[in-house]
Amino acid sequence: MIAVGERDGISGPAIAACAKAAGAEVVFVATECFV
Amino acid sequence: MPVPVVSASTQVLGHAPGLARHGSKPRRELPDNPGVEKRFLASLRAFDDAVAYPPHQAWLGTVHPRDLPERPWMSAGGTGASRFGPAGELMPEEELLGLLGILDGFELVTLSPEAADRAARALAEHPLAKRLDLDLLDRARGDAEAAAAAPGALPLHVGGDALAGAIRGAQDDDESLSAHVLLENLLGKATASLALLHLLEDNGVDPTSIEYVLSCGEEAIGDRYQRGGGNLAKAVAEVAGLTEASGADVKNFCAAPVPALVMASSLVAAGDDRHPAEDAGGSLAKLGMKFQGHLSHELPVLEDVLGGAAALVEADDGRSPIVRLDAVGRHKVAAGGSATQIMEALAIEPLARHGLAMTDVDDFATELHNPEITEPQGSGNVPDRNYKTMAALAARRGDIAREEIAAFVAERGMPGFAPTQGHLASSLCYLPHALDRLTTGDARKVLLLAKGSLFLGRMCQLSDGMSVLLERNEAEVRT
Numbered sequence: 089m090i091a092v093g094e095r096d097g098i099s100g101p102a103i104a105a106c107a108k109a110a111g112a113e114v115v116f117v118a119t120e121c122f123v
Numbered sequence: 124m125p126v127p128v129v130s131a132s133t134q135v136l137g138h139a140p141g142l143a144r145h146g147s148k149p150r151r152e153l154p155d156n157p158g159v160e161k162r163f164l165a166s167l168r169a170f171d172d173a174v175a176y177p178p179h180q181a182w183l184g185t186v187h188p189r190d191l192p193e194r195p196w197m198s199a200g201g202t203g204a205s206r207f208g209p210a211g212e213l214m215p216e217e218e219l220l221g222l223l224g225i226l227d228g229f230e231l232v233t234l235s236p237e238a239a240d241r242a243a244r245a246l247a248e249h250p251l252a253k254r255l256d257l258d259l260l261d262r263a264r265g266d267a268e269a270a271a272a273a274p275g276a277l278p279l280h281v282g283g284d285a286l287a288g289a290i291r292g293a294q295d296d297d298e299s300l301s302a303h304v305l306l307e308n309l310l311g312k313a314t315a316s317l318a319l320l321h322l323l324e325d326n327g328v329d330p331t332s333i334e335y336v337l338s339c340g341e342e343a344i345g346d347r348y349q350r351g352g353g354n355l356a357k358a359v360a361e362v363a364g365l366t367e368a369s370g371a372d373v374k375n376f377c378a379a380p381v382p383a384l385v386m387a388s389s390l391v392a393a394g395d396d397r398h399p400a401e402d403a404g405g406s407l408a409k410l411g412m413k414f415q416g417h418l419s420h421e422l423p424v425l426e427d428v429l430g431g432a433a434a435l436v437e438a439d440d441g442r443s444p445i446v447r448l449d450a451v452g453r454h455k456v457a458a459g460g461s462a463t464q465i466m467e468a469l470a471i472e473p474l475a476r477h478g479l480a481m482t483d484v485d486d487f488a489t490e491l492h493n494p495e496i497t498e499p500q501g502s503g504n505v506p507d508r509n510y511k512t513m514a515a516l517a518a519r520r521g522d523i524a525r526e527e528i529a530a531f532v533a534e535r536g537m538p539g540f541a542p543t544q545g546h547l548a549s550s551l552c553y554l555p556h557a558l559d560r561l562t563t564g565d566a567r568k569v570l571l572l573a574k575g576s577l578f579l580g581r582m583c584q585l586s587d588g589m590s591v592l593l594e595r596n597e598a599e600v601r602t
């Protein structure tokens with residue numbers, strides 16, 4: 089999976105950690121800022 | 124130990140529709156899409172519309188953000204609004220280009236004789252005219268078309284598509300000194316200088332009393348051997364006639380203004396510098412950042428203004444709001460990066476340290492980006508998200524009941540009113556209002572809270588943030 093997070097929401101590494109714990113293969117992680 | 128206070132704060136905007144095409148997003152999107160470019164240029168705002176835009180009036184201090192009219196604000200601007208407000212001014216682009224020419228010490232900027240004349244006439248009537256060397260504008264006079272056609276040069280426009288001048292690079296093979304980078308840096312210098320000059324003029328501050336300047340803008344001043352080396356603070360100090368000052372730049376993405384305020388206050392507390400000033404110029408890169416959303420919603424290009432801000436910190440004068448250096452919130456490396464973890468570090472911990480509830484703070488100033496700018500592009504309402512997170516944490520702590528969450532957001536938060544000028548939108552834009560509320564108003568405590576997206580620089584996955592509590596200057600509060 090691709091994990092794209094947001095600073096004012098959930099960061100990319102946090103999404104990736106959850107996804108990995110659920111057995112997903114994370115191929116890309118990024119956090120973006122929309123302002 | 125001297126107690127630091129913020130004694131003055133100013134805020135400016137520079138209307139720059141003709142320069143909006145040089146923002147990072149338009150610069151990437153427009154050249155290959157002539158149809159989009161045509162719509163972009165046809166959707167730029169006139170100066171009077173920018174002045175009347177209610178969020179800009181909140182920026183200038185004319186109206187408190189909580190007293191803004193209901194949205195949409197695009198159609199709410201009335202006639203009779205002034206470019207000058209209690210906090211500063213919104214400068215028209217002809218004057219802004221003139222300022223650019225005056226502050227350019229390396230003959231990078233060329234202005235057409237007509238543009239230079241217009242700027243000279245307008246700036247001669249400006250309240251800050253006596254603080255500007257208008258004769259320096261003559262250095263910029265030249266053939267705008269020839270200058271714009273030179274290799275590596277960038278055209279400078281006013282309004283939609285009227286050529287008014289050009290800027291050249293300083294060295295052909297140094298990308299840090301390219302025309303585009305130098306335009307960003309010079310505009311940062313111009314807007315920061317404008318704010319600092321207003322700080323002096325509007326508050327009767329002696330320029331020689333300021334001994335240190337901390338600049339917290341986002342521009343990376345330097346050449347290829349030290350991109351981002353700085354020091355814009357001293358360049359701005361020179362413009363403002365601060366002959367006794369030196370300075371340095373504070374970098375921390377959008378969060379930089381709060382650390383800069385804390386550092387300036389620390390200088391006062393250390394007894395070292397009586398009058399440090401903080402200044403921040405605007406960000407050209409962010410002009411037109413969300414223009415696609417605006418065009419798709421039949422809105423004008425709303426990111427057509429550059430911001431600027433300045434503040435003065437000094438030892439306790441018995442009236443100005445106190446900077447509580449013992450109530451600074453820091454987002455530590457181990458704090459975690461979720462929105463709630465960041466907010467716990469910045470909005471709860473510095474209060475809890477002193478046994479304060481979140482309801483002891485009258486106003487929380489956070490990311491105050493104007494939602495009318497961000498929502499059309501799908502970025503949501505940033506301040507509203509922040510305030511709801513704060514309110515939820517307040518409920519979890521037992522500071523408020525769950526059913527009081529909406530009231531907490533409405534009464535202690537506020538609508539976003541800042542253009543997407545990054546660092547300036549990150550709580551610094553509330554400083555003039557905070558000073559009013561903590562002196563002539565009825566607030567006793569205001570928390571400034573700013574966040575920075577360190578991960579954008581690809582050096583770490585972290586974000587950062589800092590908060591600081593401002594407090595009414597009353598003996599009973601201090602003791």
